[in-house]
Amino acid sequence: MSPAASGDQVQDALVDVDVDVVVVGFGIAGACAAISAAEAGASVLVVERAGAPGGSSALSGGEIYLGGGTPVQQACGFDDTADDMFAFLNAALGPHADEEKLRVYCNDSAEHFRWLVDHGVEFRPSLYDAPTWMPPTTDGLMWLGENSWPFDTVARPAPRGHRPPAPHFAGKLLMDALVAAAEDVGIRTIVDTRVSSLLVESGRVVGVRVRHYGEERELRARKGVVLATGGFVDNEEMLAAHAPALLGHGKVSDGLDDGSGIRMAQVVGAATRRMHAHEVALTVLPALAARGILVNAHGQRFINEDTYPGTISHAAVVHQPGPWWVVVDEAGFDDVPAADLWGVRPTHAAETLAELEADLGMPPGSLEATVSAYNRCAEQGEDPLFHKAARWLRPLRPPYAAVDVAAGFHPGDRDSAAPATGVAGFTLGGLHTSVDGEVLSLTGAPVPGLFAAGRATAGMHGDGYISGTSLGDGSYFGRRAGRALADS
Amino acid sequence: MSPAASGDQVQDALVDVDVDVVVVGFGIAGACAAISAAEAGASVLVVERAGAPGGSSALSGGEIYLGGGTPVQQACGFDDTADDMFAFLNAALGPHADEEKLRVYCNDSAEHFRWLVDHGVEFRPSLYDAPTWMPPTTDGLMWLGENSWPFDTVARPAPRGHRPPAPHFAGKLLMDALVAAAEDVGIRTIVDTRVSSLLVESGRVVGVRVRHYGEERELRARKGVVLATGGFVDNEEMLAAHAPALLGHGKVSDGLDDGSGIRMAQVVGAATRRMHAHEVALTVLPALAARGILVNAHGQRFINEDTYPGTISHAAVVHQPGPWWVVVDEAGFDDVPAADLWGVRPTHAAETLAELEADLGMPPGSLEATVSAYNRCAEQGEDPLFHKAARWLRPLRPPYAAVDVAAGFHPGDRDSAAPATGVAGFTLGGLHTSVDGEVLSLTGAPVPGLFAAGRATAGMHGDGYISGTSLGDGSYFGRRAGRALADS
Known part of the structure; x- marks a missing residue:
């Protein structure tokens, strides 16, 4: 025009x-x-x-948060209720979410789904079942942290991210x-x-x-x-x-x-x-983070790496000293689907953690202590600190790599x-x-x-x-x- | 009336x-x-x-932040400049402090001291030289974190907390x-x-x-x-x-x-x-914290324990999962002046860190890893993570004690x-x-x-x-x- x-x-x-x-x-x-x-x-x-x-x-990515038993949820095998949706959102948007608005939003959510569909919005009945910002697929349903700790303890997990059929940006x-x-x-x-x-x-x-x-x-x-x-x-x-x-x-x-x-x-x-x-959003590289550990500038973990990358971003940027690093091993890196890597390559690689922590400017022993504690528990399928799901728990073995998760692609950054x-x-x-x-x-x-x-x-x-x-x-x-x- | x-x-x-x-x-x-x-x-x-x-x-506690070379600072042996005061406050009140207001405030600070004295406010020319919320003395000068990391790297340290002669609350x-x-x-x-x-x-x-x-x-x-x-x-x-x-x-x-x-x-x-x-303010018990370590709910340190307790409180309450614990040993506890303990006693004591971390609900090995790293560096007079001053660095030895620093006295809580x-x-x-x-x-x-x-x-x-x-x-x-x- x-x-x-x-x-x-x-x-x-x-x-x-x-x-x-x-x-x-x-x-x-x-x-x-x-x-x-x-x-x-x-x-x-x-x-x-x-x-x-x-x-x-x-x-935008085009995700709309909908639940309470939408046809897409049902087709993908998930029961859901407005109460579970409310409990999750009250935790994930909180503390201090607006409970009055949240209540009507959740109660009317299945109806809102129908309204959107009636007005031409398409959501396909398939689930993208891994941590991601935006699926590289046309799947209509995605997780937004509902199946990760601590949210899985406050509400019955059901995926509620509904999205039109476009890879990545569906807005x-x-x-x-x-x-x-x-x-x-x-x-x-x-x-x-x-x-x-x-x-x-x-x-x-x-x-x-x-x-x-x-x-x-x-x-x-x-x-x-x-x-x-x-x-x-x-x-x-x-x-x-x-x-x-x-x-x-x-x-x-x-x-x-x-x-x-x-x-x-x-x-x-x-x-x-x-x-x-x-x-706030960081690259995070959720598929990579889930397979490794995310640490702050002191080499400390601070969140379960398999939760929604928006939640990870907020925890990192608002509350933790940066830079923030994903530390992975070769097996973990090779396991990430190419479409979920956004072309990012590790910025640091080392045979030992002592070498890697020195390269990253961390004090001697800091990253070593973190990985040692992580590995000890991962061997038993546990993450007592942050409760990352067993699916993503695996001891990290040399050689190691680190990725600066504030570098590279940013969702929606114009x-x-x-x-x-x-x-x-x-x-x-x-x-x-x-x-x-x-x-x-x-x-x-x-x-x-x-x-x-x-x-x-x-x-x-x-x-x-x-x-x-x-x-x-x-x-x-x-x-x-x-x-x-x-x-x- | x-x-x-x-x-x-x-x-x-x-x-x-x-x-x-x-x-x-x-x-x-x-x-x-x-x-x-x-x-x-x-x-x-x-x-x-x-x-x-x-x-x-x-x-209130009655402290007024003044500097740039007040007579009280000079009598206590400190040179100070408006520029150092500005650099410190811009860091301590930041990020995003109001630089325009800060600039005139710092430039006029020595004059503002004189004005207050001319209007009957007394500040005695002696320094309380240890971390505290409010000195239990009538000293007229106190540190508010200027001599602690990272503030000691952005401005030449000088104490700038000026206070009328009353123990604790001088408002x-x-x-x-x-x-x-x-x-x-x-x-x-x-x-x-x-x-x-x-x-x-x-x-x-x-x-x-x-x-x-x-x-x-x-x-x-x-x-x-x-x-x-x-x-x-x-x-x-x-x-x-x-x-x-x-x-x-x-x-x-x-x-x-x-x-x-x-x-x-x-x-x-x-x-x-x-x-x-x-x-925001927590008890913190600054004199105790400086002699031990402060950890979050995961047993992780997150700040140098010898900085101003207001800074510690903000770091804990805003950014770290609680409860927040000071962990000390017997020698550290006994070293705290009684007036700085506010009658608080340890809530937990144990012969081993494994016992203590279990009592505090922390995952096995978490507190042990933190203390082990702290002790290893403290033996060499170093704190590479948070740069607590050498004066307060000493390896912690059994038996250990923990104090919930959200319990007990709160400065000014009415x-x-x-x-x-x-x-x-x-x-x-x-x-x-x-x-x-x-x-x-x-x-x-x-x-x-x-x-x-x-x-x-x-x-x-x-x-x-x-x-x-x-x-x-x-x-x-x-x-x-x-x-x-x-x-x-």
Whole structure:
């Protein structure tokens, strides 16, 4: 779409805008809000700043966290319940996850699966059964740590990562389906158009001001506005103020997650919540890590290497001194499927652990003590420290290799010019909303006419994060927001 | 002061209020703002919610972080510079400390020492030369980690914890002096009076609304208002929204740190910053820890045990799985001065490490490996992992003892009815202010007539905290706010 064409479209759109609902942002939250509002009878206009729909969602892995007994789970031989799903997420997204949001999300999850399928999203009934960021296959189901310690002690394990059929990044397929579904229900869209502020009359949000090629226009919405503008990882000033842990790292975004929706809502009195919360990702190389050990700069293990790499990344980046190394032996390295290595080769190799720890700058005896304790227990099929599953336990034998898991590929890291910290992330904090997406003010009362969903809001997350829960809460609470606004 | 008497005083005060500046809160930030405003020629009224001045400051240890060559430092034989002080604080309060505030704070620190002394605060010229939370002596100077790794590698070590002459808690002496100084310069005070909101006219803060025994009155301030209302550790809803890590723990406060100033400023458009940041304290028993080793639930060391206990607490509570244990031997335990033990006795004792680790619920061999590596290096006067100073390095010999450092005394923990997590803390995030205490709005421009200081603001702190920097930034930026408002 050329700028001129989109400019004309905006002019056309601006001339005859007459809608119930304006949705700002056409990622997954905006798409689902728009579809639901339209299906509830509202006329809907979606305003997207980029040249095409999709947002950061389209660049993602495309996993959606779904459970409670979906047809895909059943086809793969797993029983699941909303209660097990809740128990797992409350642990994995916690401590301090939002239990109210989590409860409705889990209770409605099987229904949400059907809704997504009904709107064109495909999930194939096969499981990718090994630790990974994103399967190199078209399998529709994956584990996100449910079968690993300590999560296997708080809920009956069932895989709940549902994904469209694409190797690695499946977000494009997901968004193609939802954008097509939105078009099918008659939603109007204007692109290349930036919303600069909210229109407020007598304390009620009644539309938005847009800027396009320097021209400012007002778009009125009879019922109100849904902000689905994304997070703020692309706004350095907001990061410094609220989520400094992400400063200097790579950004998992489409480059437009600048917090604009959060800021324009704050100006009209909206409250925020958990603005420090964030996802972080390291390469980790999960298939390799599971076959070896992961250690911090002191040569200490700190987590079971077979859990979800997002959980490993958070444990490493937030809590452990780096660099972080996977130490493996030859047999372990050779056992990794090529597609799961992302072309990474060991950066260090040595015949003895004394040599390797010296090469890695660790104190004498540190890595040796760790491997010796690991091997002693692995021989008996045990990992008393971190409970890695027996499937992945095997004593490490010389020669040894080490891989810097902050080097190489980063899931979703868009910005190759970013400082080479080996870490990339996005923000999880944002506007304070009710379970129906009402934006709440500093006093706790809804801001009339204003709804929000997705990463512009503080979602279900506490201190933890699991892939699929951002697309998950964006889509599910986007639907709730769209419907609630249409019904208002 | 009886309620009736203070009620009458409020009535009297309300009848004839005619001031330039209203300061809300009479902790250290409010005291210093009031004094400075008065000394710059303004008439000042301080409104305090409690029955007497002092706030949380009066319940604290009373350390103020000062350096750059104070007379007390010089008398104790230490040269110091503002640059070394800056380098240390930037590391200890970081990452992501506020370098602009830190720079003026360090540059003016020797002058700030003189100002405090000129206003009646006494600091005796002697050093308490061992790791401690609060010296059991009247020494005026203490270390806050400056001489421990890694801080000794980023700045020339000099002790900078300055404290009034009281064993342990010296905050009362500190506040007695500053309250007296405030009275000396003619500041009026009303107590038992809650400020409910800010008075705004034409976008400018022109006073406050107060509530006293159900009656609401307006107090006008010709120049403006300084909010020195403290943090929000006593507000569970704000903790859940912004600093959930403190939920369920003890509170270091006077019970009135409910974020009222932050909230009333937000309502008139103020921005906040770093609302998640917080201090946390564990018992630690620093004198004991320095003589032994500190390990996490896996029996792993994670920090040099001779650094400041606040730094140890943060490392443990935020980053390491608990419980956290100090493991010592008999010689180490017997070497601790009784006054530094706070009556704590070992909870576990054993002849062998195998026995002890079993008693502590650690996997076989875990603690043994840690102690073996520690002893091997300690024999050579080295700690290659965490660089504990040679002074405290000595191999541990049977019999061994372990102390749960989350049990027992907690510095400043007011609330003995709190859940027995063994952790207590307070909040460090708050209003976004300029170096002169102007409260900044969501757009970054000052809110006319509104200033703030102390824990109602986001101070100099990044992710770290060192004792003395809260009283330090409260007093220093309180002064700047009072002067800037008086001069406005």
